[in-house]
Amino acid sequence: LFSHLMSYLWLFFYALLGLIVNAVHCLDNGLARTPPMGWMSWQRFRCQIDCQFYPEDCISEKLIKRTADRLVSDGWRDVGYRYVIIDDCWQSKLRDRVTEEITADAQRFPNGIEKMGEYIHSNGLLFGIYLDYGTLTCEGYPGSMDYLELDANSLAKWQVDYVKVDGCFSPQERMPGGFEDFGKYLNKTGRPIVYSCSYPAYIDWRSNASVIDWERLKRNCNLWRILFDVQDSWSSVLSIIEVYKKFGSVLNPIAGPGRWNDPDMLILGNFGLSKDQQRVQMGMWCMLAAPLLISADLDRMDSFSENLLKNPYLLAINQDSGGHEARFIGEQHGVQLWIRELEQEPQGWSIAFVYPVDGGGPIHLPISLKDMGVKNTELFEEEDVYYSLTDVFDGSVFGKVKLDEKFFVHVNPTGIVMFRVHKETMDYYMDFYIL
Amino acid sequence: LFSHLMSYLWLFFYALLGLIVNAVHCLDNGLARTPPMGWMSWQRFRCQIDCQFYPEDCISEKLIKRTADRLVSDGWRDVGYRYVIIDDCWQSKLRDRVTEEITADAQRFPNGIEKMGEYIHSNGLLFGIYLDYGTLTCEGYPGSMDYLELDANSLAKWQVDYVKVDGCFSPQERMPGGFEDFGKYLNKTGRPIVYSCSYPAYIDWRSNASVIDWERLKRNCNLWRILFDVQDSWSSVLSIIEVYKKFGSVLNPIAGPGRWNDPDMLILGNFGLSKDQQRVQMGMWCMLAAPLLISADLDRMDSFSENLLKNPYLLAINQDSGGHEARFIGEQHGVQLWIRELEQEPQGWSIAFVYPVDGGGPIHLPISLKDMGVKNTELFEEEDVYYSLTDVFDGSVFGKVKLDEKFFVHVNPTGIVMFRVHKETMDYYMDFYIL
Numbered sequence: 001l002f003s004h005l006m007s008y009l010w011l012f013f014y015a016l017l018g019l020i021v022n023a024v025h026c027l028d029n030g031l032a033r034t035p036p037m038g039w040m041s042w043q044r045f046r047c048q049i050d051c052q053f054y055p056e057d058c059i060s061e062k063l064i065k066r067t068a069d070r071l072v073s074d075g076w077r078d079v080g081y082r083y084v085i086i087d088d089c090w091q092s093k094l095r096d097r098v099t100e101e102i103t104a105d106a107q108r109f110p111n112g113i114e115k116m117g118e119y120i121h122s123n124g125l126l127f128g129i130y131l132d133y134g135t136l137t138c139e140g141y142p143g144s145m146d147y148l149e150l151d152a153n154s155l156a157k158w159q160v161d162y163v164k165v166d167g168c169f170s171p172q173e174r175m176p177g178g179f180e181d182f183g184k185y186l187n188k189t190g191r192p193i194v195y196s197c198s199y200p201a202y203i204d205w206r207s208n209a210s211v212i213d214w215e216r217l218k219r220n221c222n223l224w225r226i227l228f229d230v231q232d233s234w235s236s237v238l239s240i241i242e243v244y245k246k247f248g249s250v251l252n253p254i255a256g257p258g259r260w261n262d263p264d265m266l267i268l269g270n271f272g273l274s275k276d277q278q279r280v281q282m283g284m285w286c287m288l289a290a291p292l293l294i295s296a297d298l299d300r301m302d303s304f305s306e307n308l309l310k311n312p313y314l315l316a317i318n319q320d321s322g323g324h325e326a327r328f329i330g331e332q333h334g335v336q337l338w339i340r341e342l343e344q345e346p347q348g349w350s351i352a353f354v355y356p357v358d359g360g361g362p363i364h365l366p367i368s369l370k371d372m373g374v375k376n377t378e379l380f381e382e383e384d385v386y387y388s389l390t391d392v393f394d395g396s397v398f399g400k401v402k403l404d405e406k407f408f409v410h411v412n413p414t415g416i417v418m419f420r421v422h423k424e425t426m427d428y429y430m431d432f433y434i435l
Numbered sequence: 436l437f438s439h440l441m442s443y444l445w446l447f448f449y450a451l452l453g454l455i456v457n458a459v460h461c462l463d464n465g466l467a468r469t470p471p472m473g474w475m476s477w478q479r480f481r482c483q484i485d486c487q488f489y490p491e492d493c494i495s496e497k498l499i500k501r502t503a504d505r506l507v508s509d510g511w512r513d514v515g516y517r518y519v520i521i522d523d524c525w526q527s528k529l530r531d532r533v534t535e536e537i538t539a540d541a542q543r544f545p546n547g548i549e550k551m552g553e554y555i556h557s558n559g560l561l562f563g564i565y566l567d568y569g570t571l572t573c574e575g576y577p578g579s580m581d582y583l584e585l586d587a588n589s590l591a592k593w594q595v596d597y598v599k600v601d602g603c604f605s606p607q608e609r610m611p612g613g614f615e616d617f618g619k620y621l622n623k624t625g626r627p628i629v630y631s632c633s634y635p636a637y638i639d640w641r642s643n644a645s646v647i648d649w650e651r652l653k654r655n656c657n658l659w660r661i662l663f664d665v666q667d668s669w670s671s672v673l674s675i676i677e678v679y680k681k682f683g684s685v686l687n688p689i690a691g692p693g694r695w696n697d698p699d700m701l702i703l704g705n706f707g708l709s710k711d712q713q714r715v716q717m718g719m720w721c722m723l724a725a726p727l728l729i730s731a732d733l734d735r736m737d738s739f740s741e742n743l744l745k746n747p748y749l750l751a752i753n754q755d756s757g758g759h760e761a762r763f764i765g766e767q768h769g770v771q772l773w774i775r776e777l778e779q780e781p782q783g784w785s786i787a788f789v790y791p792v793d794g795g796g797p798i799h800l801p802i803s804l805k806d807m808g809v810k811n812t813e814l815f816e817e818e819d820v821y822y823s824l825t826d827v828f829d830g831s832v833f834g835k836v837k838l839d840e841k842f843f844v845h846v847n848p849t850g851i852v853m854f855r856v857h858k859e860t861m862d863y864y865m866d867f868y869i870l
Contacts, residue, residue, distance in 0.1 A: 046796070
């Protein structure tokens with residue numbers, strides 16, 4: 001009996017040890033089970049601190065308030081865009097002399113950063129902010145490298161829900177450990193805070209993916225910026241998609257609930273993308289289970305962009321509980337083929353056709369679901385299984401096809417066609433089984 | 436008396452000689468006194484010859500007819516878009532065995548090219564077609580290099596009004612003389628045909644502008660393609676504008692009534708440009724006195740693009756009788772400053788502000804007309820002269836300013852602001868003079 005008891009005790013001890021080790025070495029905040037959705041200031045508002053000439057655009061309480069108000073009044077919050085993330089340039093140039101804390105710029109945030117967060121929370125939104133694991137932030141504000149614990153505690157005190165930690169003015173060799181350390185301090189605060197790491201954005205892993213310890217990254221961060229900043233242009237969006245296309249074997253396996261590759265903000269709703277190109281970014285960011293962080297002026301967004309960002313079919317794909325990232329299947333006649341597995345009802349797949357050519361007219365591509373990598377895993381014979389295709393951009397039913405049946409997709413230059421696919425067993429067959 | 440008579444005779448003789456020399460050595464068809472406006476198939480429809488899978492898009496009688504119909508029914512013709520230009524791939528692969536003439540593809544143009552032209556003319560439109568000064572056209576159809584006179588005569592017989600002569604499969608050293616020769620044969624037919632030369636598009640004159648005899652070019656062609664083909668992308672449009680910016684001293688002086696630099700087709704109304712970017716192309720093509728050749732599917736154009744292409748303020752600037760090309764003045768805070776002199780009432784200028792940055796928000800630029808290169812050439816004192824600014828995109832009055840008065844323009848990233856400017860002398864001053 002005693003030996004039994006002892007062995008149980010040992011088991012208990014090991015289990016406890018495991019939990020402790022886990023708590024120390026692994027970010028396990030239970031957050032970001034699906035890709036975070038919200039708004040982030042950087043791409044559209046940059047480091048605009050001139051509130052005299054740019055009263056509407058400068059990084060300030062006013063901008064954040066009007067954005068929060070708009071997120072609520074226009075229903076953004078209710079479709080899932082809940083994080084309001086203030087990027088660089090919210091800070092004073094110097095830390096507080098006494099407490100050494102980072103403080104908000106007194107002119108632009110006259111009520112302080114904590115009050116800013118309260119305003120955001122009072123609107124049923126979540127509060128995100130920006131730090132930098134370096135000696136300075138990218139725009140020259142106080143860096144956090146030597147203040148990791150202090151700054152983590154500040155975040156908790158300010159009731160922050162999401163932190164983007166950038167990597168400017170930071171030695172590359174210190175990044176893996178540094179980002180890990182900050183995660184530990186975040187855990188230690190006891191407040192669940194989504195942890196967005198800009199590591200490995202600053203490291204050229206594309207010439208040699210093994211320079212990054214991807215497993216460690218995955219343990220340490222809820223999401224991580226994989227690349228350079230997105231810009232408000234088609235060439236920027238396309239170049240990001242090309243990275244997923246080329247490095248799917250690196251990126252696909254590490255993404256999942258609680259841990260996401262971050263290709264940077266949604267730029268649509270601004271100035272640089274055509275309608276087709278806006279569809280490509282939104283469609284592919286959803287295919288890729290990317291965070292959906294709008295960076296646009298919500299007071300000046302046209303209805304096309306707004307409807308696209310709120311499209312329920314797309315959001316359901318992005319937020320699918322499986323958290324699978326789309327895989328690149330191949331190219332046919334210059335059209336990129338992508339597939340993502342979906343776990344939520346109606347179970348199945350989303351498939352996308354991206355035609356990056358910048359000229360001419362729409363291509364008419366004959367293709368089958370088999371070509372796209374859809375597999376019949378059921379017991380039914382292939383000829384008895386149909387697949388229904390729904391156009392995610394307008395919700396229309398495109399049709400029903402068998403697995404190897406060719407259908408035509410018409411894809412615009414710099415455009416996308418995207419379907420949600422689910423399996424349907426023929427009724428008579430079902431009837432047969434029910435009988 | 437006799438000597439007087441003789442001298443008159445000599446004068447007459449010289450004058451006659453001058454006319455003959457002129458007729459032989461100089462294209463003087465009286466055409467294209469303002470930049471040609473119309474529709475051209477290439478950018479949107481390329482060499483689509485598969486009428487089975489692309490029945491709406493293939494280069495065929497059907498496409499040209501529906502385009503001509505649309506030009507009439509939607510009022511394009513009546514605002515000035517009159518040339519219907521069929522680019523490459525209208526031909527049979529081989530010349531006629533007997534006559535050696537180029538003939539239209541029999542499947543796609545079952546009624547022949549002459550009937551096609553008749554249809555176009557019967558709609559009050561003008562008929563344009565494509566040849567190539569080379570052994571083959573760019574897409575491998577019969578070239579005209581060794582058939583200059585024959586093909587010129589065919590054009591006249593077919594009642595062609597505009598010919599684009601491309602430069603594929605053509606030795607560079609033969610181009611200047613070859614394009615000149617073809618112009619002579621065109622003149623010889625007696626039919627006025629706008630002559631568009633793709634020389635010097637294929638020659639890298641940007642590393643050394645003196646490789647081109649610009650004066651000869653100007654004598655030989657009504658318009659000439661200065662660059663590579665435009666593509667359906669912002670980067671393509673911007674790269675063309677950058678050439679005008681950099682090589683204004685070469686390009687500005689040679690343009691004028693009857694002779695135009697051709698930066699290639701208008702791509703707006705297709706897939707690759709945002710609204711702001713569409714405004715930039717249309718605005719700058721008008722500033723630059725460029726031919727306005729739409730290459731889009733007129734059956735599928737949205738109202739934004741259509742209104743932009745038909746904008747009366749912009750068209751008036753493009754078609755200004757002075758034919759002056761906009762000059763690049765300089766850059767302020769990343770904003771390009773352009774000015775064009777206008778001769779038609781209300782005399783004055785058009786000025787444009789292009790902000791090519793692909794990120795962030797609108798810039799607010801303080802500027803004066805003096806900064807833009809506007810000069811007061813009147814007798815009135817500067818302080819008594821006002822200038823009115825009209826926003827050409829919406830026709831609204833922006834305001835009245837003095838020459839050195841600063842005003843703010845707000846330019847979107849990859850966007851443009853453009854004003855028509857004219858001088859107004861203050862009323863009381865005018866009254867004084869009238870008294």
